[in-house]
Amino acid sequence: MSVLGLRRVVPVAAVLALLTGCGAAGQANPEKIGPRGVDELVIPTPDPDPDDFVDRVDNPWLPLAPGTVWSYDVSGSVVRGLEVSVEDEPQVVARISCVVVHSVGTDARGDVVIEGEAYYAQDSRGNVWVFGEDTRSLAPATRGLSQSWSADVHGAEAGLAMPASPRVGDGYVRALLPSGAERSTVLSLDEERTVPAGTFGGLLLVIETPGDAPGGESVFRRAYAEGIGLVQEARSGGIGSLDLASVSAPPA
Template identity: 40%
Template sequence: MPSTRLVRRRAVQIAVTAVVLAVSGCSAGEPRSIGPAGVDGLDIPTRSPDPVDFVDTIDNPWLPLVPGSRWVYESSDGETITVSVPGGTELIAGVEATLVETLVERGRRSESSKRWLAQDRAGNVWSFGAESDAVDWTAGVAGAQAGLVMPARPRLGDGFRRQLVPGVADGRSEVVDLSASASVPYGEWSDLLAIRETDGLDPAVRAVAYYAVGTGLVLTETAQTQTQLVSFTQP
């Protein structure tokens, strides 16, 4: 069984960059998708993304990954998590993906991870790969598929896969609230987007991530811990 710290860390990673947050624990069934708009017209996860469908910037209001941005979080179990967008990119499956770096610090110990994300022309943000102690994958390699991290227009009940890495990760998300309230050191909100993050291969991992327009991830909750945003800077 995964440790409490690994479960929480995977949750934070998945949510933050949208990323491999292998927060999990949903049923083995397919993620839900409802209504005539939003994510319904997308192939999720996708084996062969078309590079012409993607743009150079990530300006989704729920996940604004502007180069030079920096988020600092503190967890209830004593860890500090710093997420940054240094401005680098990498060509993955023909798509120029933006690098997002995460540094987890606990006393003298630290652990870093990387994720690569890209936004399509409609404003949806996709995950194209991750490199960490928990998961290491690249879309298009060994059957791994790019998944959806953040829809352009989230709707209550929408479900989607964040990534699909055969035998390693089956990240799943479901929009559970469009007007959630939360208070963290950085601020207070009453209109947060709440997304439940799970992994079909690991029922022990489960979290809810809360996003604010213009800021991104502000709070992640698991059964054991809370991780709160304490500072946010953007050019």
Template identity: 40%
Template sequence: MLRHLTTALVLVVALSGCAGIGQPQPYDSVGINGLVIPTPSPDPDDFVDAVDNAWLALEPGATAHYDVSDAGRTVGAVDAEVLAGTTTIAGLSATGVRTTTEVAGETTVETSFYAQDVDGNVWLVAVDAEVGGWRAGEAGAEAGLAMPAEPRLGDGWRAYVVPGQPETAVRVEDLSRTMVQLRREAGTTTRTVYEKGAGLVSVEDLDQGWVATRR
């Protein structure tokens, strides 16, 4: 459970064939046609330094705490912190989010890195972890969309492309003016809920039954 939980949260928590950063061809999923990373080999001028997407704003120093429960019983907790400063990844200034997961006495720490393009779309560009870590532009890894600037019901996209790891598909399954609900398929099916201005408020594993809820 811990590995699935950490992987799910580290990719979403918040307060291509080239060696570039993202898929060089348009997505062909519903609602996302034509949305591509600005250049296969990214130009920093296509990106901004801050991540201020209304659904996935990353203010340095911001923290969030999530209680993890399974069958109504608390089994652990997740703490997330937006790191100060930026890290250069594939030529971009990326903002890091460090996630510490403690479940059943076992602890993991992973850091995800995000960069926002000039249109307001947020891209996952790297994950630092003991197992399964990757960085865009290295060993065939490609960034993927973390959150569009303007999500639409039915939108779908790839979360990332990493050789040797299962392809991860994300779809907007519910949407309102203040909430967006995503369904993520990556071996296990995960539902994540974001609130505008607040970021991630809950993660639910629909196969294993656990849920992480922001306190």
């Protein structure tokens, strides 16, 4: 879920957007991305087949093993800390059994100010898809605000959260929503970042933006480490960031 504005999430992308007032926008433009995109996948997918999906998410860039917990330090938002965890029980969305990722954001006093879930499933080729998100603000100033969508409601369609084998230049739709389509592009596979959890190299860098993000104000850059997942998320213009503080994996 993201906390840099009450927008949507990847486990970390809707929280920041919700609380800084950044809303998803853009014209819906579903398309079949050719080989220079992501291996001729139809993205977003209008009619996912349960037979195409597996019962786990073990993509090396977005591993979602039940019991894993990531903690993040947050700046540029009323949220100061974010804990993201993978729940044990799956949930069915659009006929697909999805892994549930739960996010809780707290303020400087430790009070919960935002909470949400995101729903992911991995296909048999190792690509991870996002099938829905539900984010709720509990902060006094924005109490009652929420942002949610489901791949089987009001024309929304699942999009690609993470390719099986990202390549520089890959571009894809992360989700098709009634309000528009969010798009992601792979920028690099050799980034380095230093965050409270340590220094990480060989990172995957992805840029995500709504179709008509004005002046780049809604653009997010996300850095992922193999075997760990999201290490850092930064909003363009230095408005805010989310940095990995710790990660704990379930016992083998």
